Amino acid sequence: MGKSRGGPRDTLARLFLDVTGELPDDASVLRMRRVSGALNLRDNDALWSVLVMLEYYGRLYEVMPERIRRAGRAVSMSCGQRRAQPLTC
Numbered sequence: 001m002g003k004s005r006g007g008p009r010d011t012l013a014r015l016f017l018d019v020t021g022e023l024p025d026d027a028s029v030l031r032m033r034r035v036s037g038a039l040n041l042r043d044n045d046a047l048w049s050v051l052v053m054l055e056y057y058g059r060l061y062e063v064m065p066e067r068i069r070r071a072g073r074a075v076s077m078s079c080g081q082r083r084a085q086p087l088t089c
Helices: 011-020 026-039 047-081
Strands: none
Touching: 011 026, 011 047, 026 047
8 A cells, every 4th residue: 555645644544535435434444454464464465455345344334223223213203104094114
């Protein structure tokens, strides 16, 4: 992971931004650095992109239970407002 111009100074954060369109949080950077250390990755290793995508998907799945809860509450409230009609939700 070479030097980049502009954007985040950390090349890992820059790669994450380039691949996902989002900046990583500190916890994500720490997890990726821990895994890269365990795998002994070099700066130019092709696995960096895979590691970034796995972290990105991990972040998505972390928030999924709350998104499902909110959607369930919205459907429940919508069905509750239509009680006079047959329940078709």
